[in-house]
Amino acid sequence: MFATAQGVGPDAAFTNPSNPRSGPSDLALPYKNVYVVDDESAVRHSTVFLLRTTGYQPLSFAAGRDFLEAMPTLDPGVVLLDLRMPEMDGIEVIKRMNGHIQRLPVIIMTGHADPAMAVNMSKLGAVGFIEKPYSEDDLLVLLDRALDGIQK
Numbered sequence: 001m002f003a004t005a006q007g008v009g010p011d012a013a014f015t016n017p018s019n020p021r022s023g024p025s026d027l028a029l030p031y032k033n034v035y036v037v038d039d040e041s042a043v044r045h046s047t048v049f050l051l052r053t054t055g056y057q058p059l060s061f062a063a064g065r066d067f068l069e070a071m072p073t074l075d076p077g078v079v080l081l082d083l084r085m086p087e088m089d090g091i092e093v094i095k096r097m098n099g100h101i102q103r104l105p106v107i108i109m110t111g112h113a114d115p116a117m118a119v120n121m122s123k124l125g126a127v128g129f130i131e132k133p134y135s136e137d138d139l140l141v142l143l144d145r146a147l148d149g150i151q152k
Helices: 041-053 064-073 090-096 115-124 136-150
Strands: 033-037 057-061 078-082 106-110 128-131
Touching: 033 041, 033 064, 041 057, 041 136, 057 064, 064 078, 064 090, 078 090, 078 136, 090 106, 090 115, 106 115, 106 136, 115 128, 128 136
Parallel strands: 033 057, 033 078, 078 106, 106 128
Antiparallel strands: none
């Protein structure tokens, strides 16, 4: 499965006491950074809200080019990357990530999935795939797996 993400702010470490996945007690994964790359504003905002309230540190980008420009300065984390975006699609973004895939594993998020595409994304280095609209629980499981992979 693959996914995408976006958003940051001073409250990126917001704690939700009713959610056992969130907050300072969730220190098993030192890297909780999630970079959401999606051209759809509503998707970015809702994904960032979900990530903030479940203990992640999201940062969003409205275009692949913006993400690639910032990439060398980003801390390790997972990239939630929309596949279909104007100007530069997710495939081109992954191809341009070069040696950064190890510290920035990619989860592809798309509303237009097919098995051949998932195989192609995997060959390019993506570690996951998720279809929009996605289940919040499925997305969080994928993120935790990808983040865990950075630690090794």
